[in-house]
Amino acid sequence: MRLPKPSCRPTHLALVTSLLLSPLLAQAAEGMWTLDNPPTALMRQQLGFAPDAAWLGKAMRGSARLAGGCSGSFVSPQGLVLTNHHCVAECVEQLSSADKDFMKNGFLARTRDEEKACPAMEVNRLEAITDVTDQVKAATRGREGEAFTKAFNAIRAQLTASCVGADSKTQRCDLVDLYHGGQYKLYRYHRFQDVRLAFAPEQSIAFFGGDPDNFNFPRYDLDMGLLRVYENGQPAAVKDFFPVNTQGPAAGEAVFVTGHPGSTQRTLTVAQLEQLRAQRLPETLVDMSEYRGRLAQYRTQGEEQARMANAELFYVENGIKVLRGQLAALNEASLMSAKRADEARLRAFVARQPALKPSAGAWDAIAQALQNYRSYRTLNNQLEGGRAFNSQLFGIARTLVRGAAERSKPDADRLPEFAEAGLPAVEAQLFSPAPVYPAFEKFKLSYSLEKMREHLGADAPVVKQVLGKDSPEQLAARLVDGSQLADIAQRKALWEGGMAAVRQSQDPFIRLALALDEQSRALRQRYEREVESVIQKNSERVAQARFAMTGPKVYPDATFTLRLSYGKVEGWKEGDAQVPPFTTLGGTYERATGAEPFALPASWLAARDKLDQTKPFNLVSTNDIIGGNSGSPMLNARGELVGLVFDGNIHSIGGAYWFETARNRTVAVNAAAIAEAMDKIYGAGTLLKEMQGR
Template identity: 25%
Template sequence: MRRNLFVFSAAFCLLLLTLVQSAWKPWEEGMFPLSEVHKLDLQKAGLKISTREVYNPRGTSLIDALVNVGGCTGSFVSAEGLIISNHHCAFSAVQLASTPENDYLNKGFVARNREEEIEARGLTCRITDSYEDVSARVLNAVAQVSDPASRLKLINDVTKNIVAEAEKNDPTIKAEVSEMFIGKSYVLFRYKTIQDVRLVYVPNRQIGEFGGETDNWVWPRHTGDFSFMRAYVAPDGSSAKYAKENVPYKPKKFLRVNPKGTSEEDFVFILGYPGKTFRHRPAQFVAYQEKSVLPYIAGLYEFQNGVMEKAGAADKTTELKLATRIKRNANVMKNYQGKLQGLKRMDLVAKKKQEDAGLARYINGNAALKAKYGTLMADIDNLYKLINSDADRDIWLTQIYSSTSLLQVARNINTFKTALTAKPAAEKQAFFDEQLPKLKSTLESNYESYDLETDKAIFKRMLEDASAFNLTQRVDAAARISNRGSTVKDVVDRYVETTLGISKLNNPSYVYSTLLASPKSVENYTDGILLFEQDIARQVAELKTEKDRREGLLNKLMGDYVNVREKFLQKNFVPDANSTLRLTYGHVRGYRPADATYMRPYTSIKGIIQKGAGGHPDFAYPEQIRTLWEAKDFGAYAKKDLADVPVAFLYNMDTTGGNSGSPVLNAFGELVGVNFDRAYGATINDYAWNESYSRSIGVDIRYVLWVAEKIDKADFLIREMGVKNTL
């Protein structure tokens, strides 16, 4: 009897412990929307301030220090609009500011006063002003609509009206309606935009990109992936484009920097703008990604980078011009390779199929659910069979314009030309004069990374790929070319060399001064690449009806899928990330990627020296780092148990693309690091998250401050952030 009582008591205590441990973490993973923050017991997890100090819809909070800058996250760290983000987030702006004479991209940049700060071309800041759930308004409008394409069109029309209404009510904001759960919930976000962003401090590339692609998506990391920018507005506080008379923006809130950093198992949290995740999708979606999307794009980007690196090796100007594109491609390529490895290692498709089979049994075992969702799983399967039937062509069409810069130029000129031709004769000049500045600005962006020989090589690859598709996936423009000769390669080579070689679009000066001189000159000009682009655009337009029908059907099916899956699993889902502001939290923590292997959560300057000893170019570093390290000149930034300056650290938070530059905050809401990457095993985060392997990586604030003070003598920034007062 006593033994039975003991067994029962032990079991009861274990159950109670399990319930208590899970009570404050209602979801296995979490990129929590602002609307969910109040449901979390963050204090029990380790937060030392009130949740309202993190997010307060009726007052100022940490959220107000966050910005979306160039597709990354950044945060204000001073009352004068100073922003900290990642080195790779400022990379494109630094590249555009660089010349062979002023190579800021490789040597770094420090503006020691406001007058020296330079325009961060292409970058703007977006600040979340407020949000509002508009799901009822959107879904009520389509409640009686059964046709998939009509339903999707009506959803798009309603959301456009909501956006227009919001912007009319407040002309100072830009509005967006974001789909939180596909086909299920919609939120209106209101944003303030800052158009004038300037570079303040970017470290030497050997610091900001230490490890290069060798270390990308890998732990341990030793990358000083940080940069500083500043937001400017007009003297009256309104948003304005870059102008000398603009003044630093005064944020409602800026983050306090804690130069003491963190220790292992400290509570930390991140606020940021994560991109897209796909965790609430069925097995067929994951299979489509694994079989088609990920391998094709990874292989294509690997080929493109080989071509661009070869072109850059022969000419410094070309190297600088192509640097941003190479970096972006390489990042996506390795990420996709990691995802493929993770999907296969986890056998996620098989696990999803097993879960979906259980979901089907659950639906069929309940009369009410069967009446409502009885065909759901079969409908999903049939839709993905259609999607897979022309997957090669669909993916190719998503990549063709970004692969060939001159084709982007052709598309923009053709679009302008079509709109111009449609105007009555009396209106052509006015339309031309009004739209020309916008067109020129877009074309300038197209030409920024244009290199003729690179375009030729990549265009040839794309045409050869298209020629290999089966007849049901025919790309009309490519098929017309490949039918002109005996071998595909010979025909493609001849076509590309001729078409791109003689096109006057190769010459930006000709385009700006001659082709775009008048409405008549635009309407009269044509060449092979313009005709090719017209063929592509024509086929895309022809395919749009079916594509819209599929997207409308998917929208409805995924809404139903999420609804019934929540019931089946008896859990609340966190909406997939969609570039809206989110919170995630966890602890500074290492992990075990393989048997008998433990990855500690901190790296140090010593690791930079060790990696550099092998002579690999990705591990080159400024000699000053070794000199300071050997002298143990760590200033106030050493971590006691390391006897060194910590460079990067790990934490078990839930992040994805878009979280680059996100502030890593301690229990008191103080800045202790800047998020920049994930461990290789965590590249699969977009599809699945698990505490055992999902680790994110940040640059430690102590390394940021050490580099700023000791390497680049940027003490003025340390003082502006108020750090000297807390050391």
């Protein structure tokens, strides 16, 4: 979702109190819980209700994951999926053109024949969770460094291949690391690759208020989009779905969010948090801030430039607010003080337990690995991390080059992203008909090449190798103009032809990816050997110690896997003022100014007198969520969809590191507003009836 959010200064007392408790021992509505380990007793105690096994099973199968990084839910037995507009925006942009701008004007398929295939979208539905901790730990026991990485990759390939079996076109299996190595679970998904757009409102109402309102409340956004998944050319038959309750929730009502939060860092070591605070966050913030300025300038060149760069600018502006907020949180003295105190308590506990002796040096080992990484971190980020090559075409070229090399190896020896079980997903992205815009490619690539030269220095060997005598602009133009990788047939020929075809190719992006591959791989292997494997192994030891001290009833950090969050519809106190939990449709018109980003689309202006302006529009609840929860369903105790999660308030910015009970809030579109808008503004009554089970 549009989470994490901007800077805030949490109440010191509330923050310190929560952090002095062991991290991830839930208080109040805290926690993003796996569905096979729900906090039943806590929910019953705090809400007077706890979902049973049947409720949780339906919730698991009714929830959806958009492979690009969002959540969603099935809302009809005919495969209709509800998510956020900003989660379908890439599809909407790819389907748009200079003549038909669906981002600006919206899109509605009045019949299923009018639904349009999204060029690069996949929807996953979780089918089963299997504990494979013993198998993974047995395979990696006693191994360190490169040996640990090889053993881990081998057991991952073995487990995922066995899980997928012969159904790789419709099944996906992921090995999920929970509690930073404390547990390993195998998640099996059903894959829907034929995904079509059914409805998306205008961006001006889906993101009403723009960047000024982003991560704030009150809000007035219809941030929704409807997709439909198909199988064998027909709408997929879905047994488990969430019917939409068009009354929405009441104030104080218990609500549940099922979704796929991307990443939290609530159990990182102090050394890891300090590395984020001192290096990664501030450096990335500077780069993104400069890139935002360049994008804004590019968008002024014309309507097509503005259309092509629209989504990129949204993600960059959103990311800047995220980084600012996270950095502000880590600069909060009380936060780091409490984290240090918690770590000291855990280390003291380990020192008193002879059985935990292997864990005693884990924190120092992690700190040393991070220190060792500093000497080549920038080079690794530029090359293996791809920051120097912000280009869709370069990404295609690297996939072709790496794929040709990896597919010739035994499955256990491959890079994980090219394991046999995952190749259908790789191919779906590689052969996607998503458009490539040459002018925008040149702009992005020339900028990233310029930053590579700045970060590494003009005399760095790799800079000389890449640029030669060219300027970044000259090289970007030569690469893009000379490439044929925008042609899907060319990609298929290179993929099917293997390494022989790749080495014979004269495509300039292929030649560049080949020239850099050996050095990039060496950097990756060094990182995996000296940093990643050390952190993974020692994080397991920290997790083992924490389990011993706190017991098993804790929730793991977020990993873009399905989680359950519980809470209530409830506002909060801001200073001396009470923030109510709802906004209304009428408030939207009061907030509108007629100028961007507070300009309403023509459809809303025309329908003003038709609407019940007292209907609730957006709402807040106490659920614990983070980025990746975009599009998550908000459910009532009966399993009905009463809201659509799209954001959080500014006080949830620290959600990456802690949960602040008093003011951390989830922001959602009220189902009542969804129904009112679809019926009276967009004439989407057929879809609305389907969502209501009628």
